[in-house]
């Protein structure tokens with residue numbers, strides 16, 4: 001059975017539905033081999049992704065795909081990659097970054113300048129680095145004097161090590177950079193064989209770490225957390241757990257930025273006040289830091 005042969009793919013509808021027994025096998029293999037917990041993710045999305053891999057490997061049935069997965073490490077890597085969707089680009093939803101630049105960061109940095117302490121930013125589910133790097137570009141471009149005086153730390157985490165290697169390299173196809181204002185492209189990117197390499201001065205501002213969100217413990221104290229287009233893939237109880245974890249991690253008055261299709265839910269609403277519901281920017285209330293557990 002060959003891998004990734006898109007020309008001979010059967011239509012998605014030709015593949016029988018994945019039954020509970022096959023799902024149990026896939027779940028077990030992902031947990032045993034790479035410690036990935038499929039049960040936290042929304043069923044519909046997971047099924048769609050697995051079906052894509054069944055089709056890409058020309059497996060006749062989900063059971064045949066399970067047999068392949070059992071023995072083929074490369075397919076395990078492919079499936080893992082398909083399940084941890086990595087779509088991203090620089091300044092995704094640009095109005096969010098405008099608001100960060102114009103109101104959130106000036107306030108946040110003024111507070112840190114007053115206390116003289118480090119400003120900590122955390123990009124959760126950072127994929128190939130576009131989000132934390134966009135933040136670094138804004139800090140370098142618009143707050144250069146302030147960040148000479150205030151120590152700034154940008155931590156970017158993701159579950160997928162391979163994706164993080166790509167993030168560290170900072171080499172992007174032009175489409176990923178399309179929403180960066182031209183002036184900033186000229187200043188911070190260099191052409192390299194048809195792609196764009198991000199300047200070392202920006203790359204050096206971000207520390208990438210392999211980290212599973214729920215295993216992170218939420219012990220890191222942060223002033224701003226960006227977790228965009230990650231929560232949406234999780235079942236509701238896990239979304240709520242995530243939000244409560246962020247409440248625990250944020251310093252009093254710290255900011256949380258969610259993706260455009262994500263929102264504050266359940267008990268977590270008690271720990272955040274909306275700053276801009278449209279941009280999905282929230283602020284940790286005083287009780288938030290007393291959250292227990294992750």
Ligand SMILES: C[S@@+](CC[C@H](N)C(=O)[O-])C[C@H]1O[C@@H](n2cnc3c(N)ncnc32)[C@H](O)[C@@H]1O
Nearest residue numbers: 084085086087088125127158159212213228229
């Ligand atoms: C769609 S990307 C979002 C990228 C970026 N935040 C953005 O909005 O452009 C989702 C990222 O979440 C990561 N992810 C998924 N599950 C995760 C988990 N349990 N722990 C940490 N990262 C996870 C994936 O590997 C992927 O890179």
